[in-house]
Amino acid sequence: MSVDVQVESPSSLSAGLRCRCPQCGEGKLFAGFLKIAPRCERCGLDFGFAEPADGPAFFVMSGVSIVVVAVWAWWAVVAQPPIWLQFATVLPALVGGCLFTLRPVKAWLVAEQYLHKAEEARWQSLGAHGDGGFTYDRRGVSDRQAAESGLSSTTK
Secondary structure (H helix, E strand, O other), rough: OOOOOOOOOOHHHHHHHHOOOOOOOOOEOOOOOEEEOOOOOOOOEHHOOOOHHHHHHHHOHHHHHHHHHHHHHHHHHHHHOOOHHHHHHHHHHHHHHHHHHHHHHHHHHHHHHOOOOOOOOOOOOOOOOOOOOOOOOOHHHHHHHHHHOOOOOOOO
């Protein structure tokens, strides 16, 4: 006799910050630094739905650069350090901040995709635009008007 144990899914923020599976909260989400694993090693969830594209990079670069540049600008005005010291601190802060936060933000966006069941768009009426009698063929009207005036649409 087997007993099914229901595992409560973690919040998307919790799963993202820990870089874990959005369904069970235990399995690893990444197979490399930023490469998403094919499936969860714990619960078997297929991560094929996960495609955050460039969203994590955009949010991380924007957020980290705003914070680092704001702190740098304040520091540069108050302390007036030499330019070499500014470069020696600000550039590593930008790169390190982006690398440190990129994985959790990507994992959080994957967890949000899982939570909201995001997937590729499906068009039910692909190629059927105009069905239903609400269309007006303007070419037909202009061809008739041209024929009545003695001009053809091909001889312009």
